[in-house]
Amino acid sequence: QVQVVQSGAEVRKPGASVKVSCKVSGYTLTELSIHWVRRAPGKGLEYMGGFDPEDGEIIYAQKFQGRVTMTKDTTTDTAYMELRTLKSDDTAVYYCATDPLRGYPDYWGQGTLVTVSS
Amino acid sequence: SYELTQPPSVSVSPGQTARITCSGDELPKKYAYWYQQKSGQAPVLVIYEDTKRPTGVPERFSGSSSGTMATLTISGAQVDDEADYYCYSIDNSGLHRGVFGGGTKVTVL
Numbered sequence: 001q002v003q004v005v006q007s008g009a010e011v012r013k014p015g016a017s018v019k020v021s022c023k024v025s026g027y028t029l030t031e032l033s034i035h036w037v038r039r040a041p042g043k044g045l046e047y048m049g050g051f052d053p054e055d056g057e058i059i060y061a062q063k064f065q066g067r068v069t070m071t072k073d074t075t076t077d078t079a080y081m082e083l084r085t086l087k088s089d090d091t092a093v094y095y096c097a098t099d100p101l102r103g104y105p106d107y108w109g110q111g112t113l114v115t116v117s118s
Numbered sequence: 119s120y121e122l123t124q125p126p127s128v129s130v131s132p133g134q135t136a137r138i139t140c141s142g143d144e145l146p147k148k149y150a151y152w153y154q155q156k157s158g159q160a161p162v163l164v165i166y167e168d169t170k171r172p173t174g175v176p177e178r179f180s181g182s183s184s185g186t187m188a189t190l191t192i193s194g195a196q197v198d199d200e201a202d203y204y205c206y207s208i209d210n211s212g213l214h215r216g217v218f219g220g221g222t223k224v225t226v227l
Binding site for chain 2: 105107
């Protein structure tokens with residue numbers, strides 16, 4: 001059984017960066033990949049980036065290209081998502097989700113609230 | 119950019135059947151996936167690869183796909199099924215980016 005635990009809530013000022021972590025247990029990050037999704041207040045789910053099954057690489061949604069970096073540490077089975085140059089409309093709950101190397105989000109973390117406010 | 123289109127809302131009486139549609143030009147070539155998100159909770163996968171149900175998901179949830187439309191059906195809807203439902207698929211045009219539909223609020227009353 002896969003378990004996914006994310007880091008706690010964050011508050012940042014506009015222009016700052018935030019890095020959210022996502023710890024996987026039950027499986028390793030060599031057996032699974034990770035997607036990142038967010039949900040802003042009053043909005044739907046928004047895909048940010050994740051595993052492309054065609055070439056095994058991480059691919060970012062166009063909207064976030066150049067502003068987001070997704071990495072992983074296979075020694076600790078922890079994935080990270082860093083979002084830079086934050087704006088107020090980046091306020092959202094950020095989710096990571098595992099992928100059984102088939103190109104879709106499967107098991108989800110509990111979510112991390114990121115609040116961007118001056 | 120690639121879009122998946124869902125109706126904003128669907129209402130159903132308890133015990134009746136709810137159908138949620140998702141339309142997208144690449145759906146004939148790419149699978150659809152469905153997620154349930156209840157208020158204040160993380161999303162849960164309820165259908166993968168168009169028609170398959172993960173272990174633990176009730177049998178009243180089923181998926182189908184034909185042409186450019188995928189459908190999630192809840193047969194015998196229960197009050198506990200009230201949630202937002204999202205379809206997900208992959209853009210087949212070059213860079214295989216994931217995309218979610220806008221979401222459908224299902225009300226059971």
